[in-house]
Amino acid sequence: EIVLTQSPGTLSLSPGERATLSCRASQSVSSSYLAWYQQKPGQAPRLLIYGASTRATGIPDRFSGSGSGTDFTLTISRLEPEDFAVYYCQQYGSSPPMYTFGQGTKLEIK
C-alpha cells in the first residue's frame, strides 16, 4: 500500500506570497494517478489538479502542479485570500485497486 506524506502540516503565509506544498509517496506513483484537492471549512473537497499537472476546469492559473515518481508539488504563485484552506494530494493504486489521500496541508493566513 502506497502512503502519501504531505509537508508541511501547516503553512503560514501572507496574501501575495508564493506557496509550495509537497506530497511524497512511499513508492513510485504514476503521474497519471496523482491529484490535488482544496477543502474549505464546512465544504466538500474541490478538484484542483489531476494527472499531477493538469488544472481542472475553472481553476485559476496561479495554481500549478508538478513532479514525478515519489515527489509531487502544488504551487500557488500569488496567494489570494480565498486560497487559505486545506489541501490534499491523492493517488490511485491498481494493485490492489484503491485510492489514497495524504494527511493534508493547512494553508493559513500569517
Place this chain on the structure above:
Amino acid sequence: EVQLVESGGGLVQPGGSLRLSCAASGFTFSSYSMSWVRQAPGKGLEWVSYISSSSSAIYYADSVKGRFTISRDNAKNSLYLQMNSLRDEDTAVYYCARVEIVGATRWFDPWGQGTLVTVSS
C-alpha cells in the same frame, strides 16, 4: 449542472446499520464509476469504496471490508452505501464522488456536500 446529493446519515448505536444514498443529476450516471469517501471530525479524507459504471468492479478499503456494501441503481441515478456492524470509528461525514477516468488518469470530481454519520451509544 452536475450535482450529487447525499442523504441517510444520522445517529446510530455501535453495531447498528445505516444506508446512505447519493442522488445524481446533470450527467449520464450510468456512464461513470462512483466512490464514497469519508472524513472523520477534524481529520483528513479516507477513501471508502468504489463501484464501476456497470457494477462489475467493486472495491473497498480494508477498514470497511466485510461490513459495508456499495451498490448503484442506474435507472434511478442513485448510489448507495449499506453500512453494517458500525463502530465508533466510522463516525464521519460521508461524501459521494464521481470518478473521472480518462485514459490512465483518474480523479474525483465533483463531490456531494456530504452526510454525517455518528456512531454513538
